[in-house]
Amino acid sequence: MNTFCSYYNEGICRSCDLIAMDYSDQITLKENHLKKTLRDFKWQNFLPTVQSKNTDFRNKAKFIVTGTTEHPLIGLADTIDLDKGVDLSGCSLHLQTISEILPAIKRFIKKANLTPYQIKSQKGELKGIILFHSEETRQTYLRFVLRSKESIDRIKKFHQDLLIEHNHLGCISVNIQPVSHAILEGEEEIFITEKMSISHRLGDIEFDLNPRAFIQTNQKVAFELYKTAALWIKEANVTKMLELYCGQGAFSFFAAPFVNESLGVEINPEAVAVANQTAKKYKFSNLMFKSSDASKMEKELFAFDPDLILVNPPRRGLGETVHMLMQERSQRLIYSSCHADTLCEDLKTLSEIYEIKRVQIFDMFPNTHHYETLVELKLK
Numbered sequence: 001m002n003t004f005c006s007y008y009n010e011g012i013c014r015s016c017d018l019i020a021m022d023y024s025d026q027i028t029l030k031e032n033h034l035k036k037t038l039r040d041f042k043w044q045n046f047l048p049t050v051q052s053k054n055t056d057f058r059n060k061a062k063f064i065v066t067g068t069t070e071h072p073l074i075g076l077a078d079t080i081d082l083d084k085g086v087d088l089s090g091c092s093l094h095l096q097t098i099s100e101i102l103p104a105i106k107r108f109i110k111k112a113n114l115t116p117y118q119i120k121s122q123k124g125e126l127k128g129i130i131l132f133h134s135e136e137t138r139q140t141y142l143r144f145v146l147r148s149k150e151s152i153d154r155i156k157k158f159h160q161d162l163l164i165e166h167n168h169l170g171c172i173s174v175n176i177q178p179v180s181h182a183i184l185e186g187e188e189e190i191f192i193t194e195k196m197s198i199s200h201r202l203g204d205i206e207f208d209l210n211p212r213a214f215i216q217t218n219q220k221v222a223f224e225l226y227k228t229a230a231l232w233i234k235e236a237n238v239t240k241m242l243e244l245y246c247g248q249g250a251f252s253f254f255a256a257p258f259v260n261e262s263l264g265v266e267i268n269p270e271a272v273a274v275a276n277q278t279a280k281k282y283k284f285s286n287l288m289f290k291s292s293d294a295s296k297m298e299k300e301l302f303a304f305d306p307d308l309i310l311v312n313p314p315r316r317g318l319g320e321t322v323h324m325l326m327q328e329r330s331q332r333l334i335y336s337s338c339h340a341d342t343l344c345e346d347l348k349t350l351s352e353i354y355e356i357k358r359v360q361i362f363d364m365f366p367n368t369h370h371y372e373t374l375v376e377l378k379l380k
Contacts, residue, residue, distance in 0.1 A: 016367035238307035249275035317342030
């Protein structure tokens with residue numbers, strides 16, 4: 001069956017494993033999958049899925065660079081021969097602005113003599129590129145992922161060409177990833193431009209978005225996710241809120257009008273600094289953010305004593321944090337999950353003292369099996 005994607009039709013890329021299915025059937029499949037995964041639990045409401053556009057929805061793109069300096073391939077590594085690559089620069093999932101800048105980046109790779117990294121020989125410098133475009137502010141950041149600092153002077157020498165050609169490009173950085181493992185990002189970030197962030201707006205809140213900050217790839221659906229969680233918090237009529245794994249505090253900022261006091265916890269100190277700056281900028285004196293490991297917040301959690309806890313853990317789930325939540329026994333718990341299986345595992349523990357009030361899917365990742373789930377739990 002032919003789809004709207006030539007890469008899929010020609011067997012070049014099969015990342016979108018549901019692309020041949022009607023979108024309404026994709027939604028039904030995901031809803032049935034979640035209901036089956038959570039079949040051992042009872043819930044009061046299973047709300048309609050928040051849907052997405054099928055194309056032109058990804059604000060963020062992460063590409064592996066293969067090929068040669070003269071003919072770079074921006075896309076994916078071949079699953080069989082990792083030194084070979086697949087060029088996906090015409091992928092229609094990404095925003096048009098991202099697609100439009102990729103030819104210029106290919107020319108830049110050639111001009112700056114950036115040699116694509118070869119995994120087998122462990123030679124070459126350029127491993128990948130990462131792009132994010134904010135539709136609201138019309139600003140973009142670009143990151144070059146390099147094996148070492150060998151190419152930085154050449155990037156600095158020619159980067160103005162990119163800025164002139166694409167005036168929405170506000171921030172360019174180099175991420176150093178020296179290990180040969182299949183990890184796209186390293187710990188060291190070197191900024192090429194004077195600007196070290198771009199402005200990004202979610203609703204009425206404008207953030208300084210650092211290239212290292214976590215950001216959802218589908219911003220329109222993410223907006224609905226944050227707005228829905230804020231509505232549930234408003235309806236819960238709580239006083240104190242705790243947000244764990246808060247990043248730059250998106251959930252907290254949306255919920256700010258409905259709580260007297262909120263504490264956000266995030267292990268990334270850069271994200272916490274931005275969150276506190278944003279709270280100060282918008283005069284949200286009821287919001288505070290702290291850099292800490294969520295699983296080691298037990299004493300402070302009990303001292304803060306929140307009425308509601310919102311968790312947005314990574315794909316692996318809550319881990320040891322779930323036992324801390326069981327001891328705290330807040331009246332309400334809202335769980336935002338990107339992986340239904342780990343959500344289910346955590347709910348097995350939480351269901352000892354909590355009941356599920358409502359469940360809703362947010363289709364962040366159309367054409368694939370992946371989706372985001374928001375669950376509200378109430379103390380029994």
